[in-house]
Amino acid sequence: MSRRDGYQRNSKVASEVPTTEHVPRVLPKNQDPSLVNRNKRMLGQLLGTLEKFRKEDKQLSGTEAFMRRSNSLQR
Secondary structure (H helix, E strand, O other): OEOOOOOEOOOOOHHHOOOOOOOOOOOOOOOOHHHHHHHHHHHHHHHHHHHHHHHHHHHHOOOHHHHHHHHHHHO
16 A cells, blocks of 8 residues: 555564664764864863853843833743
């Protein structure tokens, strides 16, 4: 039987379908120094951005306008 999305139903029982074992991928993390440097740089930029937004959120959450907005949203 065929459906419009291309999926075909099989009448096989689940026990008849051969199972494949999961094999973990081996990633070359430490083999390429430029890749290691790129990963460190990207992680540093991400952490810096998160820290910047955390400080900004902390600063804005103390303002009176933020308190009024949050009170009106809770109602």
